Amino acid sequence: MAAKIAYEDVEVGTELPVRTFPVTRATLVRYAGASGDFNPIHWNEKFAREVGLPDVIAHGMFTMAEAARVVTDWAGDPGAVVEYGVRFTKPVVVPDDDQGAVIEVGGKVAAKLDGNRVRVDLTAVSAGQKVLGMSRAVVRLS
Amino acid sequence: MALDQSFVGRTYPPTAPYEVGREKIREFAEAIGDANPAYTDPEAAGRLGHADVIAPPTFVFAITFKAAGEVVEDPQLGLDYSRVVHGDQKFAYTRPVRAGDRLSVTSTIEAIKSLAGNDILDIRGEVHDEAGEHVVTAWTKLVARAAEEG
Numbered sequence: 001m002a003a004k005i006a007y008e009d010v011e012v013g014t015e016l017p018v019r020t021f022p023v024t025r026a027t028l029v030r031y032a033g034a035s036g037d038f039n040p041i042h043w044n045e046k047f048a049r050e051v052g053l054p055d056v057i058a059h060g061m062f063t064m065a066e067a068a069r070v071v072t073d074w075a076g077d078p079g080a081v082v083e084y085g086v087r088f089t090k091p092v093v094v095p096d097d098d099q100g101a102v103i104e105v106g107g108k109v110a111a112k113l114d115g116n117r118v119r120v121d122l123t124a125v126s127a128g129q130k131v132l133g134m135s136r137a138v139v140r141l142s
Numbered sequence: 143m144a145l146d147q148s149f150v151g152r153t154y155p156p157t158a159p160y161e162v163g164r165e166k167i168r169e170f171a172e173a174i175g176d177a178n179p180a181y182t183d184p185e186a187a188g189r190l191g192h193a194d195v196i197a198p199p200t201f202v203f204a205i206t207f208k209a210a211g212e213v214v215e216d217p218q219l220g221l222d223y224s225r226v227v228h229g230d231q232k233f234a235y236t237r238p239v240r241a242g243d244r245l246s247v248t249s250t251i252e253a254i255k256s257l258a259g260n261d262i263l264d265i266r267g268e269v270h271d272e273a274g275e276h277v278v279t280a281w282t283k284l285v286a287r288a289a290e291e292g
Contacts, residue, residue, distance in 0.1 A: 002190040021175065034166075034173035035204045041227075051225055052287065060228040065174040065200040072199070077190040078180050078238065081199045085232030085281075134230075137199075 004076030007116040007141040016074045016107035016120065021066040023058050023092060024100030031062045045096065057091035063103055063131055064088075067124045070107045071137045074120075082117065083138035092126045101126050107137075116141050144256040145263065149219055152251045157209045159244035159272060167197045167241060174198065187240075197239040203231065206267035206280040209247035213265055214284065221261060222286050229262065229283035236276045244272040252281070259288030 028042050037059055040047040048056050064086050072078040094101045103126045110121040122135040164184075171181035179186035180196055187195045214221055239245070246269070253264040267280040 027173075027175075031173045034170045036208065037204070039226075061200055061203050061231065062174065064231060065176075065198060068199050069174070069176055069178075072176075072178060078178055078198060079190060079192055079196050081235065081238075083232070083234045084199050085230065087230045088228050091227070 002077050003080040003139065003141045005074065005141050007112070007118065010109055010112065010118055010141065012109055012112060014109040016070050016109075018104065018106045019066075019070050019073075021069075021103045021105065022100055023062065023066075023094055023103060024098070025056065025094060025096055027100065028056065028058060028062070028094060031059055035059065035061060037061065053091065053093075055093050055095060058094055058101065058103075060086075060088040060091075063092055063124060063126075064135075066103050067105045067122050067132060067135060068137065070105045070122060071120050071139055074107070075139050075141065080140045081137055082140055084136070086122075086135040087133040088131070089133040090126075090129045090131045092131050103131065110136070113138065145219060145221065145254045145261050147254055149216075149251050150254050154209075154212050154249045156246045156248045156270075157212075159246050160205045160208075162197065162239055162241055162243040162245060164195055164241040167195055167201065170201050170204075171198060174200075184241075192238065192240055194241040196241075199233060199235070199238075200231075202233065202239050202245070202269060202278055202280060203282075205245055206247050206249075206269060207282065209249050209267055210265045210282055210284075213249055213251060213263075221263065221284070222289075225287045225289065226284050227287060229285040230281070231283070232281040233278055235278045239269075239277060243277070245269050245277060246272075261286040
């Protein structure tokens with residue numbers, strides 16, 4: 001593993017650069033194909049409404065993957081991520097237009113652990129609502 | 143209807159190996175819009191100390207969730223999949239997933255709860271490579287939302 005960030009250089013409270021990620025219906029179709037998750041709540045508005053959702057929603061795993069990029073881009077080596085967990089608190093509703101939705105992700109070093117590891121706490125917001133809770137990654141730094 | 147508590151602790155047989163391909167990792171990385179070269183360029187991955195391209199941290203979910211399908215679709219359990227949403231997800235890695243891995247998943251039902259009419263199911267997937275070494279553990283919480291009254 002070869003994270004580009006050194007453990008000694010990081011302090012608790014260090015903020016990771018905030019990122020915004022767009023998500024449209026086309027994004028979801030592509031993600032469904034790549035991930036093999038073809039649940040129609042992610043592409044069929046009629047079906048989504050029938051099961052009580054406001055509209056088509058993004059795969060939680062898509063949102064989780066986007067949030068991880070804040071950590072992997074910072075660490076440099078995606079293989080440095082040793083633990084990663086999230087709670088899906090609100091769905092990311094994706095309207096059928098050119099704009100779609102936007103997921104805004106921030107991160108902060110919450111704790112320094114043994115073995116050159118740090119815990120990064122992530123926040124993810126879409127349409128003013130927190131879409132991930134308890135979002136934490138443990139990364140092994142160099 | 144509440145799910146059968148007797149399923150808690152049940153472990154399903156290991157899945158047939160899933161062979162992780164470079165192009166599948168590339169397809170996944172493109173789908174999440176991530177241009178990190180560790181996912182597509184073996185040399186770049188090598189400079190980070192990896193034997194081949196590695197997969198993004200959430201890639202393995204496709205494999206563990208497919209394995210969990212055996213649980214989710216078990217007619218005896220009776221989960222209404224059309225009302226299922228993903229509650230929580232967690233991964234703990236021994237090492238990253240990389241191209242060429244042949245991965246097998248052993249799924250266990252860790253917990254079954256009923257809360258306000260919702261059925262909540264916790265599944266743990268242990269992922270091992272062909273040599274039998276542990277690669278990653280995935281914990282998945284699924285919530286089957288209660289149907290609205292008629």
